[in-house]
Amino acid sequence: MQLITLALSPFGRKAHIVALEKGLDITITAPTVPTALFQDPLVVAKNPLAKVPTLLLDDGTAIYDSPVICAYLDSLRQGPSLVPDGADRFGVLTRVALADGMMDAAVAARQESIRPGGERSQACIDKQRDLNLRAVAAAEADLASFGSGARLDAIALAVALTYLDIRHPGIAWRDRAPKLAAWHAEMEQRPSFVATRPAS
Ligand SMILES: N[C@@H](CCC(=O)N[C@@H](CS)C(=O)NCC(=O)O)C(=O)O
Structure with missing residues (x-):
């Protein structure tokens, strides 16, 4: 894969x-463009949406989006199940x-912020920032539901928060969410997180 x-x-x-939490053998490939x-021949040939990530199976089948x-x-019946089958399934998927x-x-917001000055909409950036602040508040209030470790809601939330740190440090989400900050620091210590941490 x-x-x-x-x-x-x-x-x-x-x-x-x-993939790492499941112990799966996977090759990571960077697009050439x-x-x-949308100009990358492999991405476009396999995913008309021209987005990453795109997963290619060994027989060439493409699977998207994330x-x-x-x-x-x-x-794949390997490793722990990251989304439970029981009553909490749709709670996890909603998180x-x-x-x-x-x-x-x-x-x-990042894409908007790098547009040329005259084309940039501060209202659009502010709207995305407000969305993220509401989501941070909701996660802080509902942190017990996210659990910790290898469950998909916890993985996705921790990844989203790290991306905010990298691209939008000015949001300073930790100031408003101290429990989430401590939880996030622990999640980032997992080997799968350390192995994939982007150089910012
Ligand atoms: N809903 C998609 C979103 C993927 C996405 O937006 N990827 C960005 C990179 S972070 C991308 O490929 N952007 C290229 C573009 O929109 O042209 C998913 O979950 O995979």
């Missing part, structure tokens, strides 16, 4: 961590969606 991704992509890091994925990649990897939404907002 080959995961096409960029080191700084939070979606890609989440999928890579899932990282700044314009929630589907994570579900696929978790379905994963919260974390994925944080990543979406943080990536959108």
Whole structure:
């Protein structure tokens, strides 16, 4: 299996961590045109959305986007199950969606912030920032539900928070969420997190 991704992509890091937590044999490949994925021949040939991460199976089949990649990897009967089958399944998946939404907002704000001055919308950046602050408050209030360790909601939330640190340090989410800050520091100590931590 080959995961096409960029080191700084939070979606890609989440999928890579899932593979490591499952003990799966996976090769990480960087796109050849990282700044314009729609021009990357491999990414475009395999994923018309031209996004990373894209997972390539050994027979060439492509799987995207990251929630589907994570579900696929978790379905392989190796390693611990990262999403429970029982009553809490949809609670866990909803918390994963919260974390994925944080990543979406943080990536959108980043893309907006690097547009030329005249084209940049501060209102758009502020909207994504407010979304992330609401999500941080919700996670701080509901931290006990996220658990810790190798469960997909915990993995996704910790990855989203690290991405905020890298791309939006000004949000200073720790000031508003001390319990989350301590929890996040512990999650980042897991070997799968250390192995995938992007150089900022
Ligand atoms: N919903 C997708 C989002 C993936 C995504 O937005 N990836 C970014 C990199 S972090 C990307 O490929 N952007 C390229 C583009 O939008 O042109 C997922 O979960 O995989």
